[in-house]
Amino acid sequence: MNTADEGRQQQLDAASVVNAKSTLLQLLARAGVYTGDAEELIGLVEAGALAGAHAEIAGSRRSAPGERGESYAAGWSDGALAVTGELAALAERALVHAVTSGPSATSPDERSPVGRAEMERAKVAITPLYLSFADVSDLDPEVTEQVLGAVLRTMSPRQRAGYPGRLSAFAEAHHAHLERVYAEYGPGSPIAIHGRYSLVHSPTSVAVLERLAASPSALHEEWDAAELPPAWLDGLTTAWGARG
Known part of the structure; x- marks a missing residue:
C-alpha cells in the first residue's frame, strides 16, 4: 500500500x-x-x-x-x-x-436565563436577514440586547439552538410581507426612527416579528417582564398586521 x-x-x-x-x-x-x-x-x-x-x-x-x-x-x-x-x-x-452543559445547566426543554453565546448567535442570525430587507440603522445597540433577551426568553435552550434556522424559514415564508413592512416603516421610509415604529429600524425586528407570529403570548409576557416600551411592540404589531 x-x-x-x-x-x-x-x-x-x-x-x-x-x-x-x-x-x-x-x-x-x-x-x-x-x-x-x-x-x-x-x-x-x-x-x-x-x-x-x-x-x-x-x-x-x-x-x-x-x-x-x-x-x-x-x-x-x-x-x-x-x-x-x-x-x-x-x-x-x-x-x-x-x-x-453551561454554568446554569437546565432542562433543554425548559426556559432559562439567556447565555452570552445564545445572544451572540441570535445577533449573527438576525443581521443578514435584516439587511436583506432594510439598510443599517443607528438605533442604540443596547436596545438590541434588551429586545433579544426578551425574545430568547420565550424559548427553551433547545429551541434557541435551532432559532437561526427558524428565523431563516420565517423570512423565506413571509418574504413579500417583510419587504412591504420595511419599505413602509423601516429605514428610508417616511417613518422617523424615534417613535412607536422604532424597532422596524433595528435588526431585532426580524426576531420580534417571528415571535409575534409564532408565540405572541409568551413574547408579551417577557416584554412586560423586561419593562420594554409597550409602544414598540404595538408598532411592530400594527406594521405586521397592515397588509395593505
Missing part, C-alpha cells in the same frame, strides 16, 4: 479530535471567548455534523443498487435504518449536552 492509499484510508482518531478541540478552546480563550461559551458553540457544531450525517445516510436508503436483487436491497435498507437511528440518537444526545 502506498502513502496515498494510507492517507485515504486513515481515520481521524479520538486523541487527534480531542487535541483539535483543546487547541481551538485555547485559541478562543486567548481571543477573549469564555470557555463555557466556546464549548457550547463547538458542541452545537458537533451536534450539527451528526444531524447532517443522519440526513445524508437517510437519503441513501433509497439508492440501493437495483441489480443486486430484492434481498440485497432489503438488507441495505435495514442496515441504513439501523445506522440512521443510531446517528439520530447521537445527534440528540450531543445537542442536549451542548445546550445544558
